[in-house]
Amino acid sequence: MIFMLLIISIIFFKIYILYSFIKIKLRETIMSGKKILIYAISANLIWSTAFLFGKICLEVFPPIMLAGLRCLIAALMIYIFIRRNPFKSLKGNLGYIILLALVNPFIGFTIYNIGLNYLPGSYVAMLKGSSPAFIVIVATLFIKDENLTKKSLLSLGLGLLGVVILSLSKTSNTDVINNTFIIGIVLLVLSNFANAFGTVMMKKRVNINQILDVNVVINLIGGVLIIILSFFLDEKVNYNEISSKLIFSLIYLSFITAGGSCLWNTIVTHEGVSLNDISIWNFLIPAMGALLSWLFIDGDTPNVISVICLLLVVLSILISVLDFSNKTNKKREKLVG
Secondary structure, three states: OHHHHHHHHHHHHHHHHHHHHHHOOOOOOOOOHHHHHHHHHHHHHHHHOHHHHHHHHOOOOOHHHHHHHHHHHHHHHHHHHHOOOOOOOOHHHHHHHHHHHHHHHHHHHHHHHHHHHHOOHHHHHHHHHOHHHHHHHHHHHHOOOOOOOHHHHHHHHHHHHHHHHHHHOOOOOOOOOOHHHHHHHHHHHHHHHHHHHHHHHHHHHOOHHHHHHHHHHHHHHHHHHHHHHHHHHOOOOOHHHOOHHHHHHHHHHHHHHHHHHHHHHHHHOOOOOOHHHHHHHHHHHHHHHHHHHHHHOOOOOOOHHHHHHHHHHHHHHHHHHHHHHHHHHHHHHHHHO
16 A cells, blocks of 8 residues: 555656646757756656666566567657657658667667676666766767866766765675676676667757657657567566556656656757766666665665765765856856856
8 A cells, every 4th residue: 555655646746747847848949057957856866766666567577578668658658748740840850760769769778678687786786877977988979069077077986986886785795707797797888888879869969849759759669679579588478467556667667768768858958968967967866776775675774885875976966066057157157248
């Protein structure tokens, strides 16, 4: 009963966030720094709750099929909000959007879920938590205006240090490095690169006014391809095990995919936003994931090392916010001047 109330309350909170987002006029050319930070925080807080409900869904659905279902239901959710043909507004850019769907979610989401089977949870959290570093590397290489500052490097380094130590503190002495282990690491690294390239592709060629349409199309195409692939790679589903708890969890996971991606991609495609600045906020995902695990998972309790790691992540985000605020103020002064 408590679990169901928790799900319902969180879903209503996320619906409010997404509803507020839909009401915002995306045609605005200048987004305030405060609004950008609110979007970034909301998106990453949404994503950080995924593991709680993912564990429930993985008890019945195999990982690749679960990824495909999340994408398809997310596409349907966004379509219900926009209630228009998403392909129409993307007619001149549809080939690029299809390529984006192949890079992420199809390749990125698929190899991530395959990699889960090869690695202990602590290493998965560490590698997934390092995704900001991959975004920074790819953005710096492929986007002309993306420059690394000393504060950006300091913020990135502190966040990575916190995530790595936090993950290693949960590592069991029985974890063995073998060929399977190496395959898992390679797959998750490739998944991070796919996610980074997808983010950069979104930044370079997608208009902020097309975000909802783009998210419908890439989740629809990616979801269909992932489901097809799951028939060849996944085990069969025992449909007798499907329960109301499972359905609620699947709906919530799909809402995470829909709401989080819409909020995040709105920031990504905004002209005045640097990927090197906002990627640091992705460190919130493993940090909040650890906090939620301590609250809701039996036997998972914090220790001194874990708390220090979370403080490092908070410090890295604080440095990023202050640096971002300074840059925003300077841009505003130039516009006024």
